[in-house]
Amino acid sequence: MRTQLFALFTAIAWGVGGYFEKKGLLMGNLPPQVGITIRTAVALIVLAAASAPQWRTMLEAGPKPLLYIALGGGVLAGSVGMLCFYVALKGGSLAQVMPIAFTSPIFGVLMGVLIGGSTLQPRQLIGMALTVGGIALVSSV
Known part of the structure; x- marks a missing residue:
């Protein structure tokens, strides 16, 4: 049950967050690249603080798992995917973008x-x- 609850919280956070991201992009007439940079900078600060007690586990993991995370999560999902999402978010309606993106x-x-x-x-x-x-x-x- 705990797993499903966290999955539901994920969906809520991403859905509600997407609304505010689109609103911010349009209100400020910001390019998608600026929006994703702001999002990522804030997330980096929050996640760095939340994960600080576990940083030592990176040394134990070795380079290959870290490379998988960096390339898959950082480059592909975090950069390419999020840039595409922000371009779609700025140009399309939430009703079209969110279901397809997810x-x-x-x-x-x-x-x-x-x-x-x-x-x-x-x-x-x-x-x-x-x-x-x-x-x-x-x-x-």
Whole structure:
């Protein structure tokens, strides 16, 4: 139950946060790159403080896991993904952008299947197809 509760809090934070991010971009007529830089700078300060007691675990982890996080989370998700999200957010409606942007778990699952050795049950495939169909309905104009 705790896991699902944190997942729900994640969805709430990202959904509500997206609203304020779009509002800030439009109110200030800010380029998406500036918006994501502000977001990242604030997040860096908050997360650095929250994670400070665990920093020593980086030494124990070794370089390969840190490289995976830096490239996957920092470059791909944190930079490329967020820049694309901010461009979409500034130019499109929340009703279109948010559902499409948050299909990301589907791509994570596919990566797990294609290169991570995960398997999918038919029920999961049906759920993914229904999710994509629902998103297509919700985000169409």
